[in-house]
Amino acid sequence: MEIDAIAAEHAKRLAAADALLPKPSPLNPEGGTRLTTRDGMALATRSRVEPGTPEALWRPLTEYRLDVRLGGTDPGAAFGSLLTEWDRLLEETEATDWDSAAVVTRPSRDTVGTGELLRRGFAPTRVLAVRPADRLASGPPAVPGVRIRQAEPSELATLVRLQLELRQYDAQFGLVTRREDEERAITDATRGLLADAGAAVPSLWIAELYGKPLGFVHVELPPAADWISGYVAVERAGYLASMHVAEEARSTGVGSALAAHVHQLFDEAGMDAVLLHHALASPRSTPFWYAQGYRPLWTSWYRRPAARG
Structure with a gap:
């Protein structure tokens, strides 16, 4: 042909x-x-x-x-x-x-x-998963004991700890490789996000359960999310960069509250769709995100090492 x-x-x-x-x-x-x-x-x-x-x-x-x-x-x-x-x-x-x-x-x-x-x-x-906009008419439902708020610079150590927990878990599935200097790199990147006071919508949000910070979410709106927009046929796309809930807060509604909160942010900002990456083999991420309205859009097939030998 x-x-x-x-x-x-x-x-x-x-x-x-x-x-x-x-x-x-x-x-x-x-x-x-x-x-x-x-x-x-x-x-x-x-x-x-x-x-x-x-x-x-x-x-x-x-x-x-x-x-x-x-x-x-x-x-x-x-x-x-x-x-x-x-x-x-x-x-x-x-x-x-x-x-x-x-x-x-x-x-x-x-x-x-x-x-x-x-x-x-x-x-x-x-998987790069997609969630078309819901355009919620009202706010997300309240979850008893859970409060979602903007992350503060004083919480740098908490945010780094939660991200390291997420990396340790995801490394099991062949996508994330642990690095000797990962804590320094994550600390530097998180400090930069916390210092961006001029953003119309904050990038980092904390979930408290009865006053204790036990979860976080990192979101990107255009222009920060422009790098991913070419993967979906919509005019405006947001990106949910990462989210994690501490083990002690699982099955308490913290994750669902975080997801509902950021989806409302994306809808209010006029996003036509939200994209996120997740490890397909994860028994936590895959069922959770699809229950939140996402579905697979692109699937990346890996072979490690690259050459069969």
Whole structure:
């Protein structure tokens, strides 16, 4: 098939699968390697972050990514052929340590080629979930004993502790890698958010249970959330960067109260949708967020290390 025909069939299939998916952009071969088969094409890229940088907190140091476009009567077979070509490229690298990953991000409702990924050792690891705006007419319901308020600079240590607890838990699922300097990096980033007094909507919120701070949430509105807006077909998107409730406050309503509060903030700010990332294997995050009205939009399949060896 011609390249334009593959791209057109790929876009048509995605539009039919999910109305919230944006139109696929053309593959730009600059900075990557273009792969083609009879009914498919892809762009293979490599990115690296250095230890000690904020980016290293949330990803492997080296990521090899494949962005695919699939057409023809058997797009699954086309996907398999592209993955085979990509594996040949990866075999020529030194990506055999745990701090490397091969990553394929696919629209969650476009399940073409799922078996091809599983046969090559990939696992669905990370989801970008979406929640269309509710436009609540009234505030969220009150939860006995729970108070949601803006975080204060004096609570830096509490916010850092809660974020470290979240990292320790999420590291079990193969997405977060613990770093020796993570406490310093999180402290610096949190201090910067707390110092941003000019924001129309605060980024950090604390949940108190009977006066004790036991949960937090970090939100991003445009322009801070512009980096994620291209993943969803709406005009204005917000991003729920992270949320955590201490173990002692689980099943008390703190998490639901935090979620309801920030959803009202997003609705009042005119967001058409809210996005968030979560670890698919987490027995806490996945059921909780989908009970709050989210659903999978993009699923990232990981293989660590990147090369099969």
